[in-house]
Amino acid sequence: MFLEKTEFFRAESDAAKLPKSICEIILSGRSNVGKSSVINALCSRKNLARTSKTPGRTRSINVYSVSMGRWIIDLPGYGFAKVSAKEKELWRVMIEECIARRKSKKTVYIIIDAFTGPSELDFNMAEWLNECKIPFKIVANKCDKLPANVDLSELLEKISMYFEIDKEFVFAVSARKKTGFDKLKADAVKFLKQAS
Template identity: 50%
Template sequence: MKIKTAELTISAARVDQFPSNPAPEIALSGRSNVGKSSFINTLLARKGLARTSQRPGKTQTLNYYWLNERFHFVDVPGYGYAKVSKSERESWGKVMETYFQSREQLKAVVQLIDARHKPSEDDMMMYDWLKYHELPVIVVATKVDKVPKNKWGSHTKRIKEDLQMEESDPLILFSSETAQGKDKAWSAIQSALFEK
């Protein structure tokens, strides 16, 4: 997909700030340091649109990117963040739960997992939670350029087994350094956005 226009339209900290626009949405979820901003920037071919933070877990809002004046990417706060208070975590948790459970515009969730390591407890819990709420998930294994090519198969197998992935959910190996998997990611996202 060619992205002609891309802009950050709102950073929503509360449910009443979600856009009323009925256009379809794809949410992006993952641990705080998994490379979500780099994934967004690579997909959109924009260098600094999504800010990469030096302090993982800093994103405390749902960041809405309006793309080609047709659909939204929604960057949700990273999970696994330790350096925030319990009350802060709980308040974001409520906003995110409301988003995932009741947002009719949401067509699929891209869940990013670090390809170098086995999925964390948080990764597994998030995938289970999304499936419990019957959301289509596109699993993207990031930083695959840091994994030797001859180990890609075993790392893919481990992610599928640990998450107990459903057959219908794609798993895409991705690198923001080499753009490996960019076309496959777009293909899965387009299917979710426009073919249902």
């Protein structure tokens, strides 16, 4: 029992107002890719994070506390078409404030759609994280949508090549079917349990 004890901590639209944490896993990805569903599956909880069929719902940073100062952060999704230039700019500032300016130890999970594959926006995010020297891993969600003949190992290999990261930093999961979470949970627990 560790991730299972995760509780909702707060929703914040201004990352500068967030208190200090010890370490945090930040989930980022396109709107509707299943970030909230991944949080629920990761913590073996049904309704910890609110999921939605309509993209673009989450407009705030949702913080979940696994234990004191050890957080999982659900960022608003990117790539939602019906968003004004002003909103996009607000999103960028929010993300920068949350990821680049806060000093806590952090790692980012970029959630991508295993079926449609990574998008340009996912690559942009990865590139920016590289520039900021913030480590990231890739979580390919919705694997249940893949045809049965897809070789998962090959898919992971391809994704690791696209993002130029080691294969061990790529995870294939289905938040819907709750598959592939053993490895991801182990990774999250290892990161969050590190000494401060």
